Amino acid sequence: MAALLFCSLVAIAVVVERFLFFAQQHVNSEALMAQIAARVELDDFAGAIAICDQNRGMLPKILKVGLVRGGAERADINEGMSLALRKGSRNLDRFLPIVGTIAVIAPFIGLFGTVLGIIRAFQDIALKGNSTPAVVAAGVSEALITTAAGLFVAVLSVIFFNYFKTRAKTFLQEMAEAAEELADMLHFRKLGEKIPDDLLSRIA
Numbered sequence: 001m002a003a004l005l006f007c008s009l010v011a012i013a014v015v016v017e018r019f020l021f022f023a024q025q026h027v028n029s030e031a032l033m034a035q036i037a038a039r040v041e042l043d044d045f046a047g048a049i050a051i052c053d054q055n056r057g058m059l060p061k062i063l064k065v066g067l068v069r070g071g072a073e074r075a076d077i078n079e080g081m082s083l084a085l086r087k088g089s090r091n092l093d094r095f096l097p098i099v100g101t102i103a104v105i106a107p108f109i110g111l112f113g114t115v116l117g118i119i120r121a122f123q124d125i126a127l128k129g130n131s132t133p134a135v136v137a138a139g140v141s142e143a144l145i146t147t148a149a150g151l152f153v154a155v156l157s158v159i160f161f162n163y164f165k166t167r168a169k170t171f172l173q174e175m176a177e178a179a180e181e182l183a184d185m186l187h188f189r190k191l192g193e194k195i196p197d198d199l200l201s202r203i204a
Contacts, residue, residue, distance in 0.1 A: 001145075001149060004146065011153065011157050014096070015160050018096070021094075022164075022167060029059060040186065040189055049068065059178060061084065063081070063179065066183060067186075070190075074187045081179040085175055089168075089172055093168055100161050106150045106153040107151055108150070109150050113146030113150070115143075117145075
């Protein structure tokens with residue numbers, strides 16, 4: 001039970017840290033892209049960069065990398081934002097392997113505790129010479145508590161592990177789409193062309 005308690009405390013700490021992390025990443029991506037698009041249309045890259053600086057999270061930082069390279073070739077812009085995106089993606093899964101490991105080992109820890117409890121119960125029965133069904137049932141019932149606790153910890157760990165993995169995947173996809181849209185905008189402005197309405201409609 002002590003091992004399970006330790007695992008549960010570690011899992012709770014990771015879950016809280018992940019909730020705080022994703023809360024810091026919260027930004028209205030559509031509104032952010034619309035503001036940046038308005039600045040890019042005016043060739044006001046400094047203003048677009050300032051908008052990124054005013055917002056917190058990974059997405060504005062990645063877009064800022066593209067804006068700083070606004071006058072470069074599209075391949076260079078994509079490369080810069082892709083590198084920033086790969087570096088940032090490491091933070092999305094940070095500490096999640098710990099929760100995944102706890103989800104796997106918690107039932108085994110609980111089962112191990114149950115086995116030890118049953119062994120001890122039968123040893124007590126052998127020493128006392130009292131083997132009535134009530135005594136056996138009481139010892140086994142107490143030993144099974146660790147299995148139940150292990151399963152409980154494992155189920156919650158799996159739920160949060162899958163939740164954060166899905167959230168990280170969705171967030172990563174949103175950032176990749178935003179980076180691609182920015183690269184398109186910068187490409188058209190470099191050619192001296194107006195940003196197409198269909199691109200602006202995707203952003204709005």
